[in-house]
Amino acid sequence: MELTLWTYEGPPHVGAMRIAASMEGVHYVLHAPQGDTYADLLFTMIERRDRRPPVTYTTFQARDLGGDTAELVKRSIADAVERFQPEALLVGESCTAELIQDQPGALAAGMGFGDLPIVNLELPAYSKKENWGAAETFYQLVRTLLKPQLPAPGSPKPDPARWRSEGRRPRVNLLGPSLLGFRCRDDVREITQLLASYGIDVAVVAPMGARPADLQRIPAADANVCLYPEVAGTLCSWLERQFGMVCARTVPIGIGATVAFLRELHQLLALELPAELQPAADGVCEAERRSRLPWYSRSVDSTYLTGKRVFVFGDATHAIAAARIASRELGFEVVGLGSYSREMAREVRAAAQELGVEALISDDYLAVEAAIAEAAPELVLGTQMERHSAKRLGIPCAVISTPLHVQDVPARYAPQMGWEGANVIFDSWVHPLMMGLEEHLIGMFRHDFEFVDGHRSHLGDGAPTASSSGVGEPPIIEEAVLPALAGLHWSAEGEAELPALAGLHWSAEGEAELAKIPFFVRGKVRKNTEAFARERGLAVIDSEALYEAKAHFSR
Amino acid sequence: MASSIATRASAETDLPPPLKESGQREVFCGLTSIVWLHRRMPDAFFLVVGSRTCAHLIQSAAGVMIFAEPRFGTAILGERDLAGLADANEELDRLVAQLLERRPEIRTLFLVGSCPSEVIKLDLAKAAERLNRQHAGRVMVLNYSGSGIETTFTQGEDGALQALIPLMPASDQQQLLIAGTLADAVEDRLVGLFHKLGIKRVASLPPRRSTELPAVGPGTKLLLAQPFLSGTARALIDRGAELIRAPYPFGVEGSRDWMAAAASAFGVAPARVAEVLDPLVERGQRALAPMRETLAGKRLFLLPDSQLEIPLARFLSRECGMELVEVGTPYLDRQLMAEELALLPPGTQLSEGQHVENQLLRVRHQRPDLVVCGLGLANPLEAEGMATKWSIELVFSPIHGIDQAADLAELFARPLRRRRALSFA
Numbered sequence: 001m002e003l004t005l006w007t008y009e010g011p012p013h014v015g016a017m018r019i020a021a022s023m024e025g026v027h028y029v030l031h032a033p034q035g036d037t038y039a040d041l042l043f044t045m046i047e048r049r050d051r052r053p054p055v056t057y058t059t060f061q062a063r064d065l066g067g068d069t070a071e072l073v074k075r076s077i078a079d080a081v082e083r084f085q086p087e088a089l090l091v092g093e094s095c096t097a098e099l100i101q102d103q104p105g106a107l108a109a110g111m112g113f114g115d116l117p118i119v120n121l122e123l124p125a126y127s128k129k130e131n132w133g134a135a136e137t138f139y140q141l142v143r144t145l146l147k148p149q150l151p152a153p154g155s156p157k158p159d160p161a162r163w164r165s166e167g168r169r170p171r172v173n174l175l176g177p178s179l180l181g182f183r184c185r186d187d188v189r190e191i192t193q194l195l196a197s198y199g200i201d202v203a204v205v206a207p208m209g210a211r212p213a214d215l216q217r218i219p220a221a222d223a224n225v226c227l228y229p230e231v232a233g234t235l236c237s238w239l240e241r242q243f244g245m246v247c248a249r250t251v252p253i254g255i256g257a258t259v260a261f262l263r264e265l266h267q268l269l270a271l272e273l274p275a276e277l278q279p280a281a282d283g284v285c286e287a288e289r290r291s292r293l294p295w296y297s298r299s300v301d302s303t304y305l306t307g308k309r310v311f312v313f314g315d316a317t318h319a320i321a322a323a324r325i326a327s328r329e330l331g332f333e334v335v336g337l338g339s340y341s342r343e344m345a346r347e348v349r350a351a352a353q354e355l356g357v358e359a360l361i362s363d364d365y366l367a368v369e370a371a372i373a374e375a376a377p378e379l380v381l382g383t384q385m386e387r388h389s390a391k392r393l394g395i396p397c398a399v400i401s402t403p404l405h406v407q408d409v410p411a412r413y414a415p416q417m418g419w420e421g422a423n424v425i426f427d428s429w430v431h432p433l434m435m436g437l438e439e440h441l442i443g444m445f446r447h448d449f450e451f452v453d454g455h456r457s458h459l460g461d462g463a464p465t466a467s468s469s470g471v472g473e474p475p476i477i478e479e480a481v482l483p484a485l486a487g488l489h490w491s492a493e494g495e496a497e498l499p500a501l502a503g504l505h506w507s508a509e510g511e512a513e514l515a516k517i518p519f520f521v522r523g524k525v526r527k528n529t530e531a532f533a534r535e536r537g538l539a540v541i542d543s544e545a546l547y548e549a550k551a552h553f554s555r
Numbered sequence: 556m557a558s559s560i561a562t563r564a565s566a567e568t569d570l571p572p573p574l575k576e577s578g579q580r581e582v583f584c585g586l587t588s589i590v591w592l593h594r595r596m597p598d599a600f601f602l603v604v605g606s607r608t609c610a611h612l613i614q615s616a617a618g619v620m621i622f623a624e625p626r627f628g629t630a631i632l633g634e635r636d637l638a639g640l641a642d643a644n645e646e647l648d649r650l651v652a653q654l655l656e657r658r659p660e661i662r663t664l665f666l667v668g669s670c671p672s673e674v675i676k677l678d679l680a681k682a683a684e685r686l687n688r689q690h691a692g693r694v695m696v697l698n699y700s701g702s703g704i705e706t707t708f709t710q711g712e713d714g715a716l717q718a719l720i721p722l723m724p725a726s727d728q729q730q731l732l733i734a735g736t737l738a739d740a741v742e743d744r745l746v747g748l749f750h751k752l753g754i755k756r757v758a759s760l761p762p763r764r765s766t767e768l769p770a771v772g773p774g775t776k777l778l779l780a781q782p783f784l785s786g787t788a789r790a791l792i793d794r795g796a797e798l799i800r801a802p803y804p805f806g807v808e809g810s811r812d813w814m815a816a817a818a819s820a821f822g823v824a825p826a827r828v829a830e831v832l833d834p835l836v837e838r839g840q841r842a843l844a845p846m847r848e849t850l851a852g853k854r855l856f857l858l859p860d861s862q863l864e865i866p867l868a869r870f871l872s873r874e875c876g877m878e879l880v881e882v883g884t885p886y887l888d889r890q891l892m893a894e895e896l897a898l899l900p901p902g903t904q905l906s907e908g909q910h911v912e913n914q915l916l917r918v919r920h921q922r923p924d925l926v927v928c929g930l931g932l933a934n935p936l937e938a939e940g941m942a943t944k945w946s947i948e949l950v951f952s953p954i955h956g957i958d959q960a961a962d963l964a965e966l967f968a969r970p971l972r973r974r975r976a977l978s979f980a
Contacts (some may be wrong), residue, residue: 001604001636001646003653005628010611033670035584035703037610040931046615050938052931059580062673062704076579083912095606096670096704099637125606126634366657392624403614 006365006385008340008403012133013094014039018231019137020090021053022178022207026141027086028076031069031104032094034059046406047179058097070102081116082225088141088212089113092121096172096416114478117212119144129363131230131315131341134178136208139234145215157244160222161270170269172248173221175236176228177208182318182402184208186415187227187285191252194418198262198274207231219243221366223268227251227417230315230341236392252417253321254425255288255329262287291419297330304439305430307523311336313360313368313375313386314401316344318416320351322381322400327355336360336375337370365389376523379433384408394454396432396520432459434520442518443547454519504533506541513543528553566607569901573887578910581931582860582885583702583947585711586667590617590953592715592761593626595736597763598662601627602654604647604679605669627652632671639856643677644685651696661694663765665715667698669730695722695765707885709783709861709950712736716760716787719768722796723760726770730756731817732796734788735781738953739763744812745804745956752818752832760787771796776820778813780804781954782895783862786890805863806870806964807839810957812894835957842961843874849968851876856923859883859909860946867927867948867949867963869898873962879903880923883914900978925971942970 009015015032020028021043030036038055043053058076060069081089089186091108105120119140123133163170167363174191177184187291192202203221204214218224218239222245226236239245242276246268259277266273276286288294289495294300310332312323316339326332337352338360339345345361352359360371369389372380378389384405390397399408415421434456442453450457506514517525525546533541533551571824586609589601592667603609610629617627638644642757655661664686666679683698690696698950699714700706705780706714716734716812731754747755758769775796777789782803792798801816811832818828857864864884871877879899883906906914911932918926918936926936926943933943944967954963 001643001650003628003635003650004607004610004631005625006614006627007608007610007631008605010615011607013608014611021623033584033703034580034582034584034707035612035670036608037581038578038583038587038615039579042615043928043932044932044934048934051935057579060704061580062702065704067676079912095608096674099671099674124634125608128631129607304853388625441595 002364004365006388006412008363008365008383009130010039010042011095011125011361012128012130012136013092013125014042015130015133015135016090016092016123016137017043017053017055018130018178018180019207020055020140021049023210023212025087025211025213026054026090027080027084027088028053028090029056029058029073029080029104029108030091030092030094031060031073031076031097031102032057034061036096037312040515042180046404048406049179049539054084054086056084059086060097065100069100070107073104074107074111075103077104077111079115085437086116088117088119088145088308090119090121090137090141093125095125098125123266133299133342134307135230135343137233139238141212142206142215142218142235143238145212146243147341149216155244158219160246160268163222163269169199169201170222171203171220172223172225172265172269173204173218174202174225174227175206176226176230176232177205178228178231179208180402181228181231182315182400182404182408183414183416184228185409185412185422187417187421189413190415190418190420191225191227194252194258194262195265198266199271200265200269219245221245223248223265225265229344233343241319251317251321252326253318253421255291255293255419256324257321258291258418258422259285259287272281277410288427291422293329293422296426302312302331302430305433306331308332308379309335309374309375309377309521310379310381311372312400313338313340313372313380313382316341316348317480318401320347321416323351324424326381326429328427329422332379335377336371338362338371341437369393369473376527378520379429381405391395396434396456398429398432400429415509432456434458439518447479451516453515495515503539504530504541505539510540510546512541513546525550566617570896570899570903570905573683573905573907574881576906576910576913580707580885580909580910581858581911581929582909583616583708583929584670585701585706585708585714586669586703587616588701588709588711588715589613589627589667589876593710595761595763596663596765597626598660599626600654600658600661600663601665601667602651603627603629603667603669604672604677605629605632605667607631607673609669609671624658632675637675643675644682647682648689651690655690655694659693663695663697665718666696666698667711668698668702670702670704673700673702673704675728676838685696696730697722707859709781710886712781713784713786716784717790719765720771720790723768723794724770724773725794727774728756728766728770728772729774729821730758730770730775730776731741731772731821732758732760732769732775732791733780734760734777734784734791735779736761736950737780737955741953741955741959744958744976748814748831748835748956749817752814752821752823752828754817754821754823757811760791764831773797776817778817780889781863782866782888782891785886785891789892800894802869802898803863803866804955805960806874807836807843807957807960808874808898809866809870810839810955810960811836814864814957832957839957839960843964845970846961846964848874849971850964852878853924853971854878855878855967856880856918856921856926857882858914858918858926858928858946859885859906860927860929861950862888863946863949864886864927865892865895865905868903869895870963871901871958871967872903873898874960875967877925877967880921881906881914881917883909884910925967927967942974944970 020026043049091105140492177188226232236247247263249259250264252258279285310326319339323334327334334355339348340363349359380386381400383401384403529546529549567759668679679698683696686696697718699718701711749757771794773795777796778799799816799820801813804810868882881904887907929948933945936943
C-alpha cells in the first residue's frame with residue numbers, strides 16, 4: 001500500500017483510452033465498475049473534445065457481482081460492435097474488473113466478429129500506470145494490424161534512402177502524439193511544418209488522428225520519428241526489429257535538440273545536411289535564428305536570468321529537454337532534476353549526471369516536494385502537481401509536462417517542439433519570475449507599501465500572503481523530519497513556528513540581516529549560513545556569520 | 556404561486572410508471588462526494604483505500620484547485636496487498652500513522668471504501684476500530700463506502716454522514732436538525748429564519764467542524780435539506796429523531812413548504828409563518844420573474860446524476876414554466892420523494908437507472924431545449940446543437956432557500972441566454 005496525495009499518472013486503462021480516443025474508427029470496451037466513466041471527463045473537459053470518447057463501459061454494480069458478469073461483458077461487446085461498427089476493437093479491464101477475472105479479451109475473441117481486428121489488452125493495474133498502458137496499447141494495436149505484413153525472418157532491411165531511387169520526397173511517421181499528452185496537438189503541426197521546410201513529408205501521424213488503415217501504412221515510410229518515447233518507444237523498437245525501420249530518437253524540444261533532431265533525421269534518410277544546419281565558425285548554426293529564443297536569451301534584459309536556481313520535474317522526455325534548455329539556452333542553474341517515468345530512469349540519470357545533480361526518480365509527490373524544499377530553487381518547472389508544492393513553498397512555477405489540467409490545453413497555438421515551441425517556452429518559463437527592474441528595486445528599498453517583499457507586480461496580484469513572501473523560510477531540517485516540514489504552520493506575521501535548532505540559533509540582528517536578502521534567494525542563503533555555522537561550530541548566527549558564509553560560498 | 560400551492564396534484568398516481576433501465580451508467584461514484592465534503596469539514600481528512608483509478612478520479616475532479624495542504628489522499632493497493640489480507644491491514648496502519656505525523660491537525664479521518672477494497676473484502680470498519688484505539692484522543696477514525704459498485708455520486712455524502720451518526724451525542728432536547736450539506740451563507744440564512752419563526756435550537760449535519768457534532772434523540776425533529784440521504788435519515792430515525800415530511804428547499808415554493816413543515820412540527824402558528832415568510836416569497840417571485848421569461852415553455856430533459864433531479868424538475872416546471880420531457884434519477888427513494896412526486900405535473904415521465912446509449916437516443920429524438928447532464932456528455936451534446944446544463948455544479952452552488960430561488964433558476968437560464976448572446980457571423 002502506498003500513500004498518494006497526488007498521482008502523476010492514472011491507471012493503465014486510461015493510457016489505453018488515450019490511444020482509442022486519439023484515433024478514429026477504434027472502439028474500446030472496458031470492463032469497469034459504475035463510476036469509472038469519470039475518465040470521459042478527461043477528454044470532454046480537459047481536452048475539451050466535442051464528442052464522447054469511443055469507450056463502452058460495462059459499469060457493473062454490486063448486484064451484478066452475484067450474477068454473471070461475464071455475460072454482461074459479452075452483451076456490452078456485442079452492443080458496442082453493433083452500434084459503433086468499429087474498424088478495430090480494444091477489449092480490456094479496469095483495476096476492479098482485474099480482480100474478478102472475467103477474461104473479456106478472450107470472450108471477445110470467441111464471439112465471431114469475422115475479420116474485425118480485436119486487441120486483448122492485458123494491463124496490470126496494480127503494478128503499471130498510464131503511460132505504460134498507452135505504450136502497450138499502441139504497440140499491441142499496431143502489432144495486430146501489421147501481422148499480415150510481417151516480413152519473413154531474414155528479409156533484407158528496407159533502405160531508408162529508397163525515396164531517392166523512387167523519385168519522391170522522403171517520408172516519415174510521427175509516432176506518439178496523443179490526447180492528454182502535453183501540447184501534442186501543436187507539436188505535430190510544428191514538426192510537420194519543420195520537416196516540410198527541409199523537404200521531408202509526413203506519412204502517418206499516430207495515434208492522434210489515425211485510423212486503423214493508417215496504422216497499416218506505417219511500414220511504407222522511410223523512417224519513424226519517436227516524438228513521445230513514453231507512448232511510442234515500445235512500438236518504435238518493435239518496428240525497428242521486425243520491419244527494419246530506422247527511428248529518430250532525439251526529441252526536438254529546445255533549440256539544441258531541434259537542431260540535433262534535424263541532423264539525426266538527415267543522416268538517417270541519407271539527406272544532404274543543408275548549410276544552415278551546419279555549425280558556423282562561432283558554433284552558431286544559421287537555422288537556430290528561425291526561433292526567437294536564442295536572441296531573446298542573449299539580449300541584455302535576460303542577463304538577470306543567469307544562474308537562477310531551477311528545479312525540473314516531469315515525464316522523462318520533457319524533464320530532460322527542460323533541463324537542457326534551462327542550463328544551456330536560458331543560463332539557469334539546474335539544482336534538481338527528476339522524473340516519475342521509471343521506464344526511462346536511465347536517460348534521466350544520465351542527463352542529471354551531466355548537470356552535476358542527483359536524479360530523483362520517484363512517483364511520490366511528497367518526496368518530490370521534500371526535494372524541492374531542500375534545493376530551495378527560485379523557479380520550479382514541473383507538472384500540475386508541482387504547482388501545489390510551489391504554492392506551499394512560495395516559489396514561482398511553470399508547467400512543462402503532464403499531468404496537466406485544463407489551462408494547459410490552450411486555444412492558442414502553443415507547441416513545445418521546434419522553433420516556435422522554443423518561443424513559447426521562453427515566454428512561459430520567464431513569466432513567473434520577478435521582472436528585472438522590480439527585482440533590483442525590491443533589493444534596494446524594502447519599506448514600500450505596495451511593492452513589498454516577494455511581490456511580483458506583473459502577475460497582477462496584490463501583495464503576497466505571508467506564506468508566499470518567503471519571510472520565514474524554514475531552516476535546515478534533518479531528512480528524518482522532512483515530512484513534518486510539510487505540516488509547518490505559518491503565523492500571521494509570516495514567521496514559521498519552527499522546531500528549535502539543536503545548539504544553533506539566529507540572533508535578532510542576524511535575522512534582520514537575513515531579511516534584507518532578496519526573498520527568492522533567502523531560503524538558500526539561510527541554508528548555506530546554517531550549514532556554515534554548523535561547520536564552524538557557531539552557536540549563534542549574527543550578521544557577521546551571514547557575511548562570512550556568503551564569502552565562503554561565493555566561488 | 557399561492558394558488559398553485561393550494562391546488563397541488565394530490566397523488567403520484569398522476570405519473571406514468573417510471574422507466575426502469577439498466578445498461579451503461581454515465582455517473583460518478585460516491586468517492587466524488589469528497590470534493591465538497593473536504594471543504595465543509597476542513598479539519599477532516601478523507602483517505603480512500605483503493606486503486607490508482609480512485610486517486611486519479613479525485614484529483615481529476617479537484618486537482619484544478621491548487622492545494623498547499625491536501626485534504627484527501629489514496630492508499631493505493633499494490634500487488635503485495637492483493638496477495639494477503641493481514642498484510643494489507645498492517646500496511647494501512649503504517650500509512651495512517653505516516654499521514655497523521657504529517658498532518659497533526661487532522662481531527663477526523665475517514666477511511667473511504669472503494670470498489671477494489673470492497674471486492675477484496677478488506678474490512679475497513681474493523682480497521683477504523685483498530686486505528687481508533689491506536690490513535691485514541693488525537694483523532695477519530697471512521698469508515699464509509701464511496702465505491703461505484705455500491706454508491707452513485709451524492710450517495711457518498713449519505714455514507715459519510717451515516718458514519719458520523721454513532722458519534723453524535725444523545726440528547727432529548729427539543730431541536731431542529733437539518734441534514735445535508737449547505738453552503739455556509741445559506742445555512743446562516745436558514746438558521747436565522749428558523750430563529751425568527753421561534754425555533755430556538757437548530758443544528759446542522761454535517762457540521763463545519765467534524766468534532767462539533769450535533770446531538771440527537773427523541774426531541775430531535777429531522778429536516779432533510781438534500782434528497783439523497785436515505786441511509787442518514789433512517790439512521791437518525793433509529794436514534795430517536797422524527798422525520799419532518801416536506802418537499803426539498805429548492806425554489807420559492809419548495810423552500811416555503813420546507814420551512815413551514817418544520818414550523819408546523821414545532822407548533823408555530825401559521826400566521827407567524829406567513830408573517831415571516833410571505834415577504835420573502837413575494838420578493839423571491841419578483842427575482843424569479845426575469846428567469847421565468849427565459850425558461851417558460853422550454854423543454855427540459857434531466858439525465859440521472861445526483862437525485863436532485865426530481866425536486867429540480869418540480870421547481871423548474873412549477874415556478875419557471877418549463878416542460879418536462881424526461882426526469883432521470885439514479886435512484887428513487889419513494890418515501891423520501893413522496894412530497895416531491897405529488898408536486899410533479901401529471902404525466903411526467905420519470906426514469907430510474909440508466910442505459911446511456913438508449914437515453915441519448917431519446918434525447919436526440921426529443922431535441923429538448925435544455926439537457927441537464929454530467930460533464931462527460933455536456934460538450935458532446937452542445938456540439939450536436941443542444942443546450943446543456945452540467946449537473947455537478949448543482950451540488951457546488953448555494954441553491955437552497957427562498958432567497959436563492961432566482962440564483963437556482965439562473966443556473967438553468969444562463970446556458971440558454973449564452974446561446975442567444977453568442978454570434979460569430
